[in-house]
Amino acid sequence: MKPAPFEYVAPGSLEEALAVLGEHGDDAKILAGGQSLVPMMNFRLAQPSMLVDCNRLANLDFVRVSEEGELRIGAMTRQRRLERDPLVARHAPLLHGTVPYVAHPQIRNRGTVGGSLAHADPASELPVVALTRGFRLRLHRSGSDRWVTAEDFFVGLLETALEPEEMLTEIAIPPLPSRTGWAFVEMARRHGDYAQVGVAVLVTLGEQGICQDAKLVYLSVGETPMAAPRAAELLIGSSLGEEDFAAAAAMAATHEIDPGADIHATENYKRHLAQVLTVRALRQARERAVVADS
Protein backbone atom coordinates (compact mmCIF):
# COMPACT_ATOMS: atom_id res chain seq x y z
CA MET A 1 0.00 0.00 0.00
CA LYS A 2 1.40 3.36 -0.96
CA PRO A 3 -0.03 6.80 -0.46
CA ALA A 4 -0.51 8.86 -3.62
CA PRO A 5 2.39 11.26 -4.32
CA PHE A 6 2.35 14.58 -2.52
CA GLU A 7 4.53 17.58 -1.99
CA TYR A 8 5.98 17.75 1.53
CA VAL A 9 6.91 20.81 3.54
CA ALA A 10 7.98 20.93 7.17
CA PRO A 11 7.81 24.57 8.26
CA GLY A 12 9.96 25.69 11.15
CA SER A 13 7.53 28.32 12.40
CA LEU A 14 3.79 28.76 12.79
CA GLU A 15 3.84 31.83 10.51
CA GLU A 16 5.46 29.79 7.76
CA ALA A 17 2.94 26.97 8.19
CA LEU A 18 0.00 29.39 8.07
CA ALA A 19 1.41 31.05 4.94
CA VAL A 20 1.52 27.66 3.19
CA LEU A 21 -2.07 26.92 4.27
CA GLY A 22 -3.14 30.38 3.12
CA GLU A 23 -1.66 29.76 -0.29
CA HIS A 24 -2.78 26.17 -0.85
CA GLY A 25 -6.04 26.04 1.12
CA ASP A 26 -7.97 22.84 0.54
CA ASP A 27 -5.16 21.15 -1.41
CA ALA A 28 -2.93 21.17 1.64
CA LYS A 29 -3.43 18.96 4.65
CA ILE A 30 -1.80 19.37 8.05
CA LEU A 31 0.25 16.39 9.21
CA ALA A 32 0.21 16.30 13.01
CA GLY A 33 0.64 12.85 14.59
CA GLY A 34 -0.58 11.18 11.40
CA GLN A 35 -2.33 8.38 13.27
CA SER A 36 -5.62 8.93 11.42
CA LEU A 37 -4.41 10.76 8.32
CA VAL A 38 -1.67 8.31 7.30
CA PRO A 39 -3.96 5.22 7.38
CA MET A 40 -6.41 7.17 5.22
CA MET A 41 -3.57 8.04 2.84
CA ASN A 42 -2.31 4.44 2.81
CA PHE A 43 -5.78 3.37 1.67
CA ARG A 44 -5.88 6.38 -0.69
CA LEU A 45 -9.09 7.52 0.94
CA ALA A 46 -7.22 10.80 1.39
CA GLN A 47 -4.98 12.09 -1.40
CA PRO A 48 -3.81 15.56 -0.42
CA SER A 49 -1.47 17.13 -2.96
CA MET A 50 0.53 18.79 -0.21
CA LEU A 51 1.35 17.83 3.36
CA VAL A 52 2.29 20.50 5.87
CA ASP A 53 4.21 18.62 8.54
CA CYS A 54 3.79 20.54 11.80
CA ASN A 55 6.05 18.28 13.87
CA ARG A 56 8.80 20.88 13.95
CA LEU A 57 6.58 23.48 15.59
CA ALA A 58 8.04 22.81 19.01
CA ASN A 59 6.29 25.84 20.49
CA LEU A 60 2.92 24.13 19.91
CA ASP A 61 3.97 21.34 22.30
CA PHE A 62 3.21 22.61 25.80
CA VAL A 63 1.08 22.13 28.90
CA ARG A 64 0.73 25.11 31.26
CA VAL A 65 -1.74 26.89 33.50
CA SER A 66 -2.79 30.39 32.50
CA GLU A 67 -3.20 33.32 34.88
CA GLU A 68 -6.97 32.76 34.79
CA GLY A 69 -6.41 29.21 36.00
CA GLU A 70 -7.20 27.57 32.68
CA LEU A 71 -5.14 24.61 31.55
CA ARG A 72 -3.61 25.45 28.18
CA ILE A 73 -2.37 22.69 25.91
CA GLY A 74 -0.56 23.16 22.60
CA ALA A 75 -2.13 21.43 19.62
CA MET A 76 1.03 19.46 18.83
CA THR A 77 1.28 17.99 22.33
CA ARG A 78 1.42 14.21 22.09
CA GLN A 79 -1.45 12.32 23.67
CA ARG A 80 1.06 10.26 25.62
CA ARG A 81 2.22 13.38 27.44
CA LEU A 82 -1.28 13.98 28.78
CA GLU A 83 -1.08 10.66 30.64
CA ARG A 84 2.21 11.59 32.24
CA ASP A 85 1.93 15.31 32.91
CA PRO A 86 1.04 16.09 36.56
CA LEU A 87 -0.57 19.40 35.52
CA VAL A 88 -3.08 17.52 33.39
CA ALA A 89 -3.80 15.09 36.22
CA ARG A 90 -4.45 17.96 38.62
CA HIS A 91 -6.34 20.40 36.40
CA ALA A 92 -8.09 18.14 33.91
CA PRO A 93 -8.71 14.78 35.59
CA LEU A 94 -11.38 13.74 33.07
CA LEU A 95 -8.94 14.28 30.19
CA HIS A 96 -6.16 12.57 32.13
CA GLY A 97 -8.37 9.60 32.94
CA THR A 98 -9.72 9.24 29.41
CA VAL A 99 -6.50 9.39 27.37
CA PRO A 100 -5.50 5.78 28.19
CA TYR A 101 -8.61 4.69 26.27
CA VAL A 102 -7.30 6.33 23.08
CA ALA A 103 -5.96 3.41 21.01
CA HIS A 104 -2.58 2.06 22.21
CA PRO A 105 0.61 3.64 23.61
CA GLN A 106 2.28 3.20 20.19
CA ILE A 107 -0.45 5.42 18.71
CA ARG A 108 -0.49 7.93 21.57
CA ASN A 109 3.28 8.38 21.30
CA ARG A 110 2.67 10.02 17.91
CA GLY A 111 -0.95 11.13 18.06
CA THR A 112 -1.52 14.73 19.10
CA VAL A 113 -4.28 16.50 20.99
CA GLY A 114 -4.91 18.91 18.15
CA GLY A 115 -4.88 16.21 15.50
CA SER A 116 -7.52 14.13 17.24
CA LEU A 117 -9.80 17.12 17.82
CA ALA A 118 -9.42 18.45 14.28
CA HIS A 119 -10.07 14.99 12.82
CA ALA A 120 -13.41 15.03 14.70
CA ASP A 121 -14.10 11.32 14.52
CA PRO A 122 -17.33 10.69 16.49
CA ALA A 123 -15.80 7.43 17.73
CA SER A 124 -12.85 9.25 19.30
CA GLU A 125 -12.51 9.96 22.99
CA LEU A 126 -10.92 13.43 22.93
CA PRO A 127 -13.79 15.25 21.14
CA VAL A 128 -16.16 13.83 23.77
CA VAL A 129 -13.95 15.17 26.56
CA ALA A 130 -13.73 18.53 24.76
CA LEU A 131 -17.50 18.85 24.67
CA THR A 132 -18.00 17.61 28.23
CA ARG A 133 -15.45 19.98 29.72
CA GLY A 134 -16.27 22.96 27.51
CA PHE A 135 -12.86 23.29 25.87
CA ARG A 136 -12.15 26.47 23.98
CA LEU A 137 -10.10 26.02 20.83
CA ARG A 138 -7.79 28.58 19.29
CA LEU A 139 -7.71 28.67 15.51
CA HIS A 140 -4.97 30.59 13.71
CA ARG A 141 -4.79 31.86 10.18
CA SER A 142 -2.12 34.06 8.67
CA GLY A 143 -2.25 37.33 10.57
CA SER A 144 -5.13 36.58 12.98
CA ASP A 145 -6.66 34.08 15.34
CA ARG A 146 -10.03 33.32 16.92
CA TRP A 147 -11.32 31.18 19.77
CA VAL A 148 -14.31 28.87 19.35
CA THR A 149 -16.09 26.67 21.88
CA ALA A 150 -16.11 22.91 21.49
CA GLU A 151 -19.85 23.19 20.94
CA ASP A 152 -19.30 25.34 17.85
CA PHE A 153 -16.22 23.44 16.72
CA PHE A 154 -17.76 20.02 16.02
CA VAL A 155 -20.00 20.57 13.03
CA GLY A 156 -20.58 17.12 11.53
CA LEU A 157 -19.00 13.79 10.64
CA LEU A 158 -15.22 14.51 10.48
CA GLU A 159 -16.21 18.11 10.01
CA THR A 160 -15.22 21.09 12.16
CA ALA A 161 -15.42 24.87 12.14
CA LEU A 162 -11.85 25.01 10.78
CA GLU A 163 -11.53 26.84 7.47
CA PRO A 164 -9.04 25.41 4.94
CA GLU A 165 -6.48 28.12 5.73
CA GLU A 166 -6.84 27.75 9.50
CA MET A 167 -4.95 25.62 11.99
CA LEU A 168 -5.93 24.53 15.49
CA THR A 169 -3.06 25.71 17.68
CA GLU A 170 -4.13 25.66 21.31
CA ILE A 171 -6.75 24.31 23.69
CA ALA A 172 -8.00 26.01 26.86
CA ILE A 173 -9.70 23.94 29.56
CA PRO A 174 -11.60 25.82 32.28
CA PRO A 175 -10.99 24.90 35.92
CA LEU A 176 -13.16 22.06 37.18
CA PRO A 177 -15.81 23.51 39.54
CA SER A 178 -15.42 22.38 43.16
CA ARG A 179 -17.44 19.36 44.36
CA THR A 180 -17.43 17.99 40.83
CA GLY A 181 -17.05 14.32 40.00
CA TRP A 182 -16.14 12.95 36.59
CA ALA A 183 -16.14 9.60 34.84
CA PHE A 184 -15.44 8.11 31.45
CA VAL A 185 -16.51 4.58 30.56
CA GLU A 186 -16.62 2.81 27.23
CA MET A 187 -17.19 -0.64 25.85
CA ALA A 188 -14.75 -1.89 23.22
CA ARG A 189 -14.28 -5.44 21.98
CA ARG A 190 -10.60 -5.24 22.92
CA HIS A 191 -8.86 -2.52 24.90
CA GLY A 192 -7.71 0.12 22.42
CA ASP A 193 -10.24 -0.76 19.72
CA TYR A 194 -12.86 1.73 18.65
CA ALA A 195 -15.54 1.68 21.31
CA GLN A 196 -19.08 0.58 20.49
CA VAL A 197 -20.39 3.17 22.91
CA GLY A 198 -18.69 5.42 25.42
CA VAL A 199 -19.80 8.20 27.74
CA ALA A 200 -18.17 11.00 29.70
CA VAL A 201 -20.06 12.56 32.60
CA LEU A 202 -19.61 15.36 35.10
CA VAL A 203 -21.76 16.00 38.16
CA THR A 204 -21.43 18.96 40.50
CA LEU A 205 -22.86 18.79 44.00
CA GLY A 206 -24.46 21.76 45.75
CA GLU A 207 -25.76 22.10 49.29
CA GLN A 208 -26.90 18.89 51.02
CA GLY A 209 -25.68 16.74 48.19
CA ILE A 210 -28.15 18.09 45.65
CA CYS A 211 -26.91 17.97 42.07
CA GLN A 212 -26.26 21.47 40.82
CA ASP A 213 -24.92 20.74 37.38
CA ALA A 214 -24.51 17.70 35.15
CA LYS A 215 -23.15 16.93 31.72
CA LEU A 216 -23.26 13.74 29.65
CA VAL A 217 -21.61 13.28 26.25
CA TYR A 218 -21.48 10.09 24.19
CA LEU A 219 -19.16 8.67 21.54
CA SER A 220 -19.92 6.39 18.58
CA VAL A 221 -23.64 7.11 18.67
CA GLY A 222 -24.01 9.83 16.04
CA GLU A 223 -22.14 11.99 13.55
CA THR A 224 -20.52 14.13 16.23
CA PRO A 225 -19.91 13.67 19.95
CA MET A 226 -23.49 13.63 21.25
CA ALA A 227 -24.48 15.62 24.32
CA ALA A 228 -27.56 14.63 26.33
CA PRO A 229 -28.89 17.86 27.87
CA ARG A 230 -32.31 16.47 28.72
CA ALA A 231 -30.77 13.64 30.71
CA ALA A 232 -28.64 16.24 32.49
CA GLU A 233 -31.76 18.23 33.34
CA LEU A 234 -33.26 15.17 35.04
CA LEU A 235 -30.19 14.97 37.27
CA ILE A 236 -30.01 18.64 38.19
CA GLY A 237 -31.90 19.23 41.43
CA SER A 238 -31.94 15.52 42.26
CA SER A 239 -30.00 13.82 45.03
CA LEU A 240 -28.26 11.58 42.47
CA GLY A 241 -29.97 8.42 43.63
CA GLU A 242 -30.15 5.18 41.66
CA GLU A 243 -33.63 6.02 40.37
CA ASP A 244 -32.37 9.40 39.12
CA PHE A 245 -29.53 7.64 37.31
CA ALA A 246 -31.94 5.18 35.73
CA ALA A 247 -34.24 7.97 34.53
CA ALA A 248 -31.36 9.99 33.06
CA ALA A 249 -29.84 6.94 31.39
CA ALA A 250 -33.18 5.99 29.83
CA MET A 251 -33.72 9.54 28.59
CA ALA A 252 -30.29 9.73 26.96
CA ALA A 253 -30.37 6.24 25.48
CA THR A 254 -33.91 6.54 24.13
CA HIS A 255 -34.16 10.14 22.99
CA GLU A 256 -30.80 11.84 22.78
CA ILE A 257 -28.41 9.56 20.92
CA ASP A 258 -28.61 8.38 17.36
CA PRO A 259 -26.66 5.13 17.04
CA GLY A 260 -26.58 3.24 13.77
CA ALA A 261 -26.17 -0.52 13.49
CA ASP A 262 -22.80 -1.91 12.43
CA ILE A 263 -21.38 -5.40 11.98
CA HIS A 264 -20.82 -5.74 15.73
CA ALA A 265 -24.04 -4.40 17.15
CA THR A 266 -27.63 -3.53 16.37
CA GLU A 267 -29.06 -0.12 17.14
CA ASN A 268 -31.05 -1.58 20.05
CA TYR A 269 -27.97 -3.17 21.53
CA LYS A 270 -26.13 0.15 21.42
CA ARG A 271 -29.01 1.94 23.11
CA HIS A 272 -29.03 -0.74 25.80
CA LEU A 273 -25.26 -0.39 26.18
CA ALA A 274 -25.53 3.39 26.45
CA GLN A 275 -28.06 3.01 29.24
CA VAL A 276 -25.92 0.56 31.22
CA LEU A 277 -22.73 2.60 30.74
CA THR A 278 -24.46 5.83 31.75
CA VAL A 279 -25.48 4.41 35.12
CA ARG A 280 -21.95 3.07 35.71
CA ALA A 281 -20.42 6.41 34.81
CA LEU A 282 -22.82 8.36 37.00
CA ARG A 283 -22.07 6.13 40.01
CA GLN A 284 -18.33 6.74 39.58
CA ALA A 285 -18.82 10.47 39.11
CA ARG A 286 -21.03 10.72 42.21
CA GLU A 287 -18.38 8.95 44.30
CA ARG A 288 -15.69 11.29 43.06
CA ALA A 289 -17.86 14.33 43.71
CA VAL A 290 -18.47 13.19 47.29
CA VAL A 291 -14.73 12.70 47.81
CA ALA A 292 -14.06 16.12 46.29
CA ASP A 293 -16.62 17.55 48.73
CA SER A 294 -15.11 16.03 51.87
Added chain:
Amino acid sequence: MNESDPRSITVVTTVNGERVERQVESRLLLSDFLRHELGLTGTHVGCEHGVCGACTVLFDGEPVRSCLTFAVQAQDHEISTVESLAPGPEKLHPIQQAFWEKHGLQCGFCTGGILMTMLPFLEENPEPTEDDVRHALSGNLCRCTGYQHIVDAVLHAAAMMRSDGGHG
Protein backbone atom coordinates in the same frame (compact mmCIF):
# COMPACT_ATOMS: atom_id res chain seq x y z
CA MET B 1 13.65 9.94 -9.29
CA ASN B 2 14.67 13.44 -10.20
CA GLU B 3 16.48 15.37 -7.46
CA SER B 4 14.70 18.58 -8.34
CA ASP B 5 11.34 16.84 -7.88
CA PRO B 6 9.70 18.52 -4.88
CA ARG B 7 8.46 15.09 -3.87
CA SER B 8 12.03 13.79 -3.54
CA ILE B 9 13.73 14.74 -0.32
CA THR B 10 17.02 14.07 1.41
CA VAL B 11 16.55 12.48 4.80
CA VAL B 12 19.32 12.26 7.37
CA THR B 13 18.51 10.13 10.37
CA THR B 14 20.06 7.76 12.90
CA VAL B 15 19.05 4.12 12.70
CA ASN B 16 20.35 1.68 15.33
CA GLY B 17 23.05 4.17 16.26
CA GLU B 18 24.29 4.73 12.72
CA ARG B 19 23.80 7.89 10.72
CA VAL B 20 22.14 7.24 7.38
CA GLU B 21 21.39 9.59 4.52
CA ARG B 22 19.09 8.77 1.60
CA GLN B 23 17.19 10.52 -1.14
CA VAL B 24 13.56 9.39 -0.80
CA GLU B 25 10.10 10.12 -2.09
CA SER B 26 8.03 12.05 0.43
CA ARG B 27 5.39 9.32 0.40
CA LEU B 28 7.81 6.57 1.43
CA LEU B 29 6.67 5.08 4.74
CA LEU B 30 9.26 4.62 7.46
CA SER B 31 8.51 0.88 7.45
CA ASP B 32 9.37 0.61 3.74
CA PHE B 33 12.41 2.85 4.23
CA LEU B 34 13.78 0.50 6.88
CA ARG B 35 13.11 -2.62 4.84
CA HIS B 36 13.85 -1.54 1.29
CA GLU B 37 16.39 1.24 1.64
CA LEU B 38 18.30 -0.10 4.63
CA GLY B 39 17.61 -3.83 4.32
CA LEU B 40 16.41 -4.03 7.93
CA THR B 41 13.74 -6.63 7.29
CA GLY B 42 13.14 -7.43 10.96
CA THR B 43 10.51 -4.69 10.88
CA HIS B 44 7.53 -6.52 9.43
CA VAL B 45 4.68 -5.00 7.49
CA GLY B 46 1.28 -6.48 8.28
CA CYS B 47 -1.79 -4.30 7.98
CA GLU B 48 -0.19 -0.97 6.95
CA HIS B 49 -2.82 1.01 8.77
CA GLY B 50 -1.67 0.94 12.35
CA VAL B 51 -3.71 -1.94 13.70
CA CYS B 52 -1.43 -5.00 13.84
CA GLY B 53 1.70 -3.62 15.48
CA ALA B 54 4.13 -5.79 13.48
CA CYS B 55 6.01 -2.70 12.25
CA THR B 56 6.59 -1.20 15.72
CA VAL B 57 9.99 0.50 16.10
CA LEU B 58 11.38 2.94 18.64
CA PHE B 59 11.24 6.59 17.59
CA ASP B 60 13.44 8.57 20.00
CA GLY B 61 13.04 5.68 22.41
CA GLU B 62 9.23 5.45 22.28
CA PRO B 63 7.38 2.67 20.42
CA VAL B 64 5.53 3.85 17.31
CA ARG B 65 3.99 2.32 14.19
CA SER B 66 6.53 2.76 11.41
CA CYS B 67 3.75 2.31 8.83
CA LEU B 68 2.08 5.49 10.11
CA THR B 69 5.16 7.67 9.82
CA PHE B 70 6.84 8.92 6.68
CA ALA B 71 10.57 8.31 6.30
CA VAL B 72 11.13 12.05 5.85
CA GLN B 73 9.75 12.57 9.37
CA ALA B 74 12.69 10.61 10.78
CA GLN B 75 14.91 13.58 9.87
CA ASP B 76 17.11 14.39 12.90
CA HIS B 77 15.46 11.66 14.98
CA GLU B 78 16.71 8.31 16.27
CA ILE B 79 15.14 5.05 15.16
CA SER B 80 15.78 1.66 16.73
CA THR B 81 14.64 -1.57 15.12
CA VAL B 82 14.56 -5.15 16.36
CA GLU B 83 18.01 -5.62 14.79
CA SER B 84 19.46 -3.40 17.51
CA LEU B 85 18.52 -5.74 20.36
CA ALA B 86 21.04 -8.57 20.24
CA PRO B 87 24.46 -7.50 21.54
CA GLY B 88 26.23 -9.83 19.08
CA PRO B 89 25.69 -12.72 16.70
CA GLU B 90 26.10 -15.33 19.44
CA LYS B 91 24.15 -13.58 22.16
CA LEU B 92 20.50 -12.59 22.47
CA HIS B 93 18.96 -9.72 24.42
CA PRO B 94 17.20 -11.11 27.54
CA ILE B 95 13.82 -10.39 25.99
CA GLN B 96 14.79 -12.40 22.90
CA GLN B 97 16.21 -15.16 25.09
CA ALA B 98 12.96 -15.24 27.07
CA PHE B 99 10.86 -15.56 23.89
CA TRP B 100 13.15 -18.37 22.75
CA GLU B 101 12.92 -20.24 26.04
CA LYS B 102 9.17 -19.82 26.53
CA HIS B 103 8.17 -20.53 22.92
CA GLY B 104 6.93 -16.96 22.50
CA LEU B 105 7.58 -17.20 18.75
CA GLN B 106 5.15 -19.22 16.75
CA CYS B 107 5.39 -18.26 13.08
CA GLY B 108 7.45 -15.25 14.20
CA PHE B 109 5.76 -12.65 12.02
CA CYS B 110 4.48 -10.50 14.90
CA THR B 111 7.50 -11.08 17.16
CA GLY B 112 9.69 -8.16 16.10
CA GLY B 113 6.89 -5.68 16.73
CA ILE B 114 6.05 -7.31 20.05
CA LEU B 115 9.67 -7.13 21.21
CA MET B 116 9.90 -3.44 20.30
CA THR B 117 6.64 -2.77 22.18
CA MET B 118 7.50 -4.85 25.24
CA LEU B 119 11.05 -3.56 25.72
CA PRO B 120 10.06 0.01 26.64
CA PHE B 121 7.06 -1.36 28.54
CA LEU B 122 9.33 -3.50 30.73
CA GLU B 123 11.78 -0.66 31.22
CA GLU B 124 8.90 1.43 32.56
CA ASN B 125 7.24 -1.45 34.45
CA PRO B 126 9.97 -3.83 35.61
CA GLU B 127 7.54 -5.92 37.68
CA PRO B 128 4.36 -6.25 35.62
CA THR B 129 1.48 -8.54 36.52
CA GLU B 130 0.06 -10.91 33.93
CA ASP B 131 -2.84 -8.46 33.50
CA ASP B 132 -0.45 -5.58 32.87
CA VAL B 133 1.30 -7.63 30.19
CA ARG B 134 -1.93 -8.60 28.43
CA HIS B 135 -3.03 -4.98 28.50
CA ALA B 136 0.32 -3.82 27.09
CA LEU B 137 0.08 -6.46 24.33
CA SER B 138 -3.34 -5.28 23.19
CA GLY B 139 -1.85 -3.23 20.34
CA ASN B 140 -0.04 -6.19 18.79
CA LEU B 141 -1.88 -8.92 16.92
CA CYS B 142 -0.67 -12.52 16.79
CA ARG B 143 -2.65 -14.49 14.22
CA CYS B 144 -1.20 -17.84 15.17
CA THR B 145 -3.59 -17.20 18.08
CA GLY B 146 -2.81 -18.13 21.61
CA TYR B 147 -1.07 -15.36 23.45
CA GLN B 148 -0.23 -17.55 26.44
CA HIS B 149 3.37 -18.28 25.45
CA ILE B 150 3.90 -14.64 24.56
CA VAL B 151 2.65 -13.56 27.98
CA ASP B 152 4.84 -16.21 29.65
CA ALA B 153 7.82 -14.98 27.67
CA VAL B 154 7.28 -11.34 28.62
CA LEU B 155 6.96 -12.23 32.32
CA HIS B 156 10.10 -14.37 32.04
CA ALA B 157 11.88 -11.49 30.28
CA ALA B 158 10.89 -9.15 33.08
CA ALA B 159 12.42 -11.50 35.63
CA MET B 160 15.60 -11.92 33.53
CA MET B 161 15.93 -8.17 33.01
CA ARG B 162 15.46 -7.51 36.72
CA SER B 163 18.27 -9.90 37.65
CA ASP B 164 20.38 -8.51 34.79
CA GLY B 165 20.06 -4.93 35.92
CA GLY B 166 17.88 -4.14 32.94
CA HIS B 167 20.30 -4.70 30.11
CA GLY B 168 21.62 -7.62 28.15
